[in-house]
Amino acid sequence: MSKVSIIGSGFAGLSAACFVAKDGHNVTVFEKNETIGGRARAFSANGFTFDMGPSWYWMPDTFEQFFAHFNKKPSDYYNLVQLDPGFQMVFGPNDALSIPKDKDELYQSFETIEKGSADKLRKFLAEAEYKYTVGMKQMAYKPSFSWLEYATPEVIASAARLQMFSSVSSHVRKYFKDERLIALMEFPALFLGAIARQIPALYSMMNHAALSLGTWYPMGGMVEIIKAMHSLAAELGVQFKTNDPVTGITIKNGSAFGLSTQLSYIHTDGVIASGDYNHIEQQLLPAEFRNYTEAYWQKRTFAPSSLIFYLGVNKKIKKLIHHNLFFDTSLDEHAREIYENPQWPTQPLFYVCCPSKTDPSVAPEGMENLFILMPIAPGLTDTPQIREKYFKLLIKRLEFLCGESIEPHIVYHKNYCINDFVNDYNAYKGNAYGLANTLRQTAVLKPSLKNKKISNLFYAGQLTVPGPGVPPALISGQMAAEQLLKKLKTS
Numbered sequence: 102m103s104k105v106s107i108i109g110s111g112f113a114g115l116s117a118a119c120f121v122a123k124d125g126h127n128v129t130v131f132e133k134n135e136t137i138g139g140r141a142r143a144f145s146a147n148g149f150t151f152d153m154g155p156s157w158y159w160m161p162d163t164f165e166q167f168f169a170h171f172n173k174k175p176s177d178y179y180n181l182v183q184l185d186p187g188f189q190m191v192f193g194p195n196d197a198l199s200i201p202k203d204k205d206e207l208y209q210s211f212e213t214i215e216k217g218s219a220d221k222l223r224k225f226l227a228e229a230e231y232k233y234t235v236g237m238k239q240m241a242y243k244p245s246f247s248w249l250e251y252a253t254p255e256v257i258a259s260a261a262r263l264q265m266f267s268s269v270s271s272h273v274r275k276y277f278k279d280e281r282l283i284a285l286m287e288f289p290a291l292f293l294g295a296i297a298r299q300i301p302a303l304y305s306m307m308n309h310a311a312l313s314l315g316t317w318y319p320m321g322g323m324v325e326i327i328k329a330m331h332s333l334a335a336e337l338g339v340q341f342k343t344n345d346p347v348t349g350i351t352i353k354n355g356s357a358f359g360l361s362t363q364l365s366y367i368h369t370d371g372v373i374a375s376g377d378y379n380h381i382e383q384q385l386l387p388a389e390f391r392n393y394t395e396a397y398w399q400k401r402t403f404a405p406s407s408l409i410f411y412l413g414v415n416k417k418i419k420k421l422i423h424h425n426l427f428f429d430t431s432l433d434e435h436a437r438e439i440y441e442n443p444q445w446p447t448q449p450l451f452y453v454c455c456p457s458k459t460d461p462s463v464a465p466e467g468m469e470n471l472f473i474l475m476p477i478a479p480g481l482t483d484t485p486q487i488r489e490k491y492f493k494l495l496i497k498r499l500e501f502l503c504g505e506s507i508e509p510h511i512v513y514h515k516n517y518c519i520n521d522f523v524n525d526y527n528a529y530k531g532n533a534y535g536l537a538n539t540l541r542q543t544a545v546l547k548p549s550l551k552n553k554k555i556s557n558l559f560y561a562g563q564l565t566v567p568g569p570g571v572p573p574a575l576i577s578g579q580m581a582a583e584q585l586l587k588k589l590k591t592s
């Protein structure tokens with residue numbers, strides 16, 4: 102039995118911990134914060150419970166597969182419900198497009214907006230399903246040390262159908278003309294941290310996730326998944342040390358030998374580092390053992406950071422549903438202000454999650470729990486005055502689009518932005534979702550899962566393969582664990 106240390110208790114760290122412990126090793130997870138869960142923590146105040154980060158439960162098959170490795174099911178731990186409608190896109194005060202669970206209804210609503218688009222949607226989704234099946238089976242679970250891993254007969258045979266070299270945007274525009282349908286079909290690419298123009302058309306597989314597999318919600322909030330994985334890890338014997346940041350990794354003869362934490366020093370036989378990759382390398386490792394320089398990180402395209410407002414409102418808001426995307430201004434302009442010319446946005450798009458529409462446990466009776474998120478470029482100057490300015494702007498827009506007053510009814514208010522991501526998670530430039538899945542940052546071109554100079558140090562999480570998001574974090578933890586287990590068997 103080896104002694105394995107995991108740095109960080111987000112989805113990737115928890116996933117890695119479960120896989121390594123299942124193999125019979127002595128696993129300890131070190132977490133700098135008081136509670137586990139990383140970006141997916143929750144907090145409660147004044148009768149409201151807020152998920153701090155992820156709110157969309159997509160790709161339920163990935164969660165089932167994760168738990169199946171341990172002969173468990175998500176339903177052993179939490180109650181998952183499918184949302185209907187899954188989400189709505191709001192284009193103006195009286196112009197919204199909602200996505201029903203029922204596919205025939207979805208086709209019908211496309212047809213109403215653009216003649217002939219129902220058949221096109223059928224064809225588009227059939228292709229997206231094919232990409233999803235090949236992508237998840239043959240590509241997502243690769244450690245990506247070499248392109249040869251992807252040279253399976255199925256991937257080679259279907260290379261053209263997978264469309265690695267055109268963009269989601271050009272793909273969508275071959276099918277649809279109406280700007281609202283285009284916005285809807287391009288939106289799932291935003292989950293990969295970049296706009297549809299920058300994302301390979303392979304990732305139209307996300308439309309299969311969004312429109313066919315459905316949008317789900319674990320009653321109690323996304324933090325229920327963290328609680329589930331925590332319980333599973335504890336059942337497997339994993340130890341947790343919270344409030345105990347790792348401050349250094351000791352290396353002996355090319356192997357990680359010990360961890361210094363704020364509270365102690367421990368010997369280790371292997372490390373999976375799931376905290377922000379840049380922090381682990383730049384702060385915890387001597388320069389000669391890093392995979393990448395600071396200049397490398399400066400050149401990466403990061404997914405957006407976020408300005409977030411957690412609000413408790415003492416009334417119900419009629420026009421909101423659980424997930425609401427406000428696309429009433431130009432995505433192109435906002436995207437330019439995130440990626441090309443980073444600055445605080447002029448006319449931001451924003452997203453509102455209102456889980457109290459589904460879950461009475463997250464707000465007092467008759468009230469709403471609101472999570473408002475505005476994507477921004479990482480690394481911007483973050484001050485209380487700027488947060489306040491955007492709070493006023495977004496609330497005004499929300500009131501206009503919902504057709505009712507909201508600000509006077511706010512009974513709880515907390516905001517969260519770049520400086521909090523840095524302080525809470527050691528996030529490089531205050532990034533929220535890691536690296537964008539652009540073609541140049543996909544698979545082998547992503548920061549490597551393994552440290553090339555330390556034989557028993559592997560990385561997991563949203564800054565390495567396969568990429569940003571909860572399902573990829575689960576997969577990344579699994580792959581890092583598999584690599585470390587292989588290494589432990591041979592040493």
Ligand SMILES: Cc1cc2nc3c(=O)[nH]c(=O)nc-3n(C[C@H](O)[C@H](O)[C@H](O)COP(=O)(O)OP(=O)(O)OC[C@H]3O[C@@H](n4cnc5c(N)ncnc54)[C@H](O)[C@@H]3O)c2cc1C
Binds near residue numbers: 140345
């Ligand atoms: C606001 C927001 C909304 C999102 N929405 C969605 C969504 O709806 N759906 C979706 O699928 N994904 C979403 N994501 C992305 C998803 O939440 C993340 O990709 C995923 O949770 C990342 O998990 P992780 O384990 O890689 O990192 P983290 O959750 O950041 O975990 C890393 C952990 O390492 C700890 N750590 C760092 N340094 C140290 C150290 N020195 N010592 C000890 N511990 C350390 C940190 O405190 C943290 O707990 C969202 C993210 C954010 C921020």
